[in-house]
Amino acid sequence: MSIQDRNKKILMDLVQQPGNSTCADCGAPNPDWASCSLGVFVCLDCSGFHRSLTSMNRVKSIRLDFWDDEMVKFMKTNGNEAAKILYERDVPPFYYRPQQKDSVVLRDQWIKAKYERQEFTGDNRHLQEIYSSGFYEGRLWKKAKDNGQFLKRKFTLSDSDFTLKYYTKDDLPRAIISIKSLNATFQPEKIGHPNGLQIMYLDEQRSQNLFVYHDRGQEIVNWFNAIRAARFAYLKTAFPMADNSELSPRITRNYLKEGYMEKTGPMTSDVLPALSDSNEKPSGNGGSSWMDRKESCSTLKQSWMQWSWGLCS
Structure with a gap:
């Protein structure tokens, strides 16, 4: 079995695990893209929003793109549940978490707030004060x-x-x-x-x-x-x-x-x-x-x- 086939199988197994089987950002089922920088599995639509983040965020198809061993190891170590604990630790109870069919601006800004501005990690509550004061x-x-x-x-x-x-x-x-x-x-x-x-x-x-x-x-x-x-x-x-x-x-x-x-x-x-x-x-x-x-x-x-x-x- 080639490295590409082996790693693809590992990724396909990972995306079936609880937490990874829905998009990390909008909850859409069966995500087939992933951020190999953040370690999250996402749907096609959300993968487009991730590409608009900083240049350090790399998004790849788990079916079509080549994944090396280090990238796959990183995905195994992280995943959607681990990212949620980190990036959604301090989401205010009133804050709206967009779903798959919500408007583009809601989903785009949710992803930017989570990963780019890191509003909900617990370290940047001053950013929440803008709309919650x-x-x-x-x-x-x-x-x-x-x-x-x-x-x-x-x-x-x-x-x-x-x-x-x-x-x-x-x-x-x-x-x-x-x-x-x-x-x-x-x-x-x-x-x-x-x-x-x-x-x-x-x-x-x-x-x-x-x-x-x-x-x-x-x-x-x-x-x-x-x-x-x-x-x-x-x-x-x-x-x-x-x-x-x-x-x-x-x-x-x-x-x-x-x-x-x-x-x-x-x-x-x-x-x-x-x-x-x-x-x-x-x-x-x-x-x-x-x-x-x-x-x-x-x-x-x-x-x-x-x-x-x-x-x-």
């Missing part, structure tokens, strides 16, 4: 309602009063949106920009939408995760006895994908559940406690499903 401010291109043109507007997001605001003039907010009903999803095709973000909220029980984008992928993903961080902070305040697994943005079932087909179109990204009770108030601001309401996580999910289906009626 409780206040985020910047300028986004916003689609105007009257003529459909995109105009640059100032936006602020704060979990001190749980609001998202945008301004036509810097001193006076054009809209003040409660984080309570706020959700966001990437919609590049609908918005006509690869970094297009759709922000949805309720205004007097009517669904409203903002269509925005930023020229930089990292910035729009920071906004997306800042919104999730603010929503998570709101839920932690409203339900102080719940643990992170109950309030995490990575909910088990995506009710929006299953039921939300309102005129804005189907959702394509996971989002935090909204609280549908119009009388809901965080316990720190006069609302009742978790135990007083006997509110469970399952009830929270059920109310969110009812809210989302209600938008279709």
Whole structure:
């Protein structure tokens, strides 16, 4: 047996092992590419994102390319589980982990955040503070309602009063949106920009939408995760006895994908559940406690499903 055939067989055996049998970055099944610099097995799509990383990252096909003994030994020593322990050690509970069919900008920035910026190793928490500090401010291109043109507007997001605001003039907010009903999803095709973000909220029980984008992928993903961080902070305040697994943005079932087909179109990204009770108030601001309401996580999910289906009626 030639060296190439032998090493190919070893790699094919490695990629069948638990952890290696799905893409290290998006979870796609049966990855047939690998980074011989990072020691991870990835799918074809994610291999393209890896090529955009530093020149030190080498990506090869486990079926078609030649692998020498040292590269194969490195893959055996590492693998997806080992890389996850290192590069995903400190992912915030609200941070969205993209899946196979999520937008390009989400998957690209997830890979850059993990391996290039190393935001989640535990050594670079200052990078997480950019979108998790409780206040985020910047300028986004916003689609105007009257003529459909995109105009640059100032936006602020704060979990001190749980609001998202945008301004036509810097001193006076054009809209003040409660984080309570706020959700966001990437919609590049609908918005006509690869970094297009759709922000949805309720205004007097009517669904409203903002269509925005930023020229930089990292910035729009920071906004997306800042919104999730603010929503998570709101839920932690409203339900102080719940643990992170109950309030995490990575909910088990995506009710929006299953039921939300309102005129804005189907959702394509996971989002935090909204609280549908119009009388809901965080316990720190006069609302009742978790135990007083006997509110469970399952009830929270059920109310969110009812809210989302209600938008279709």
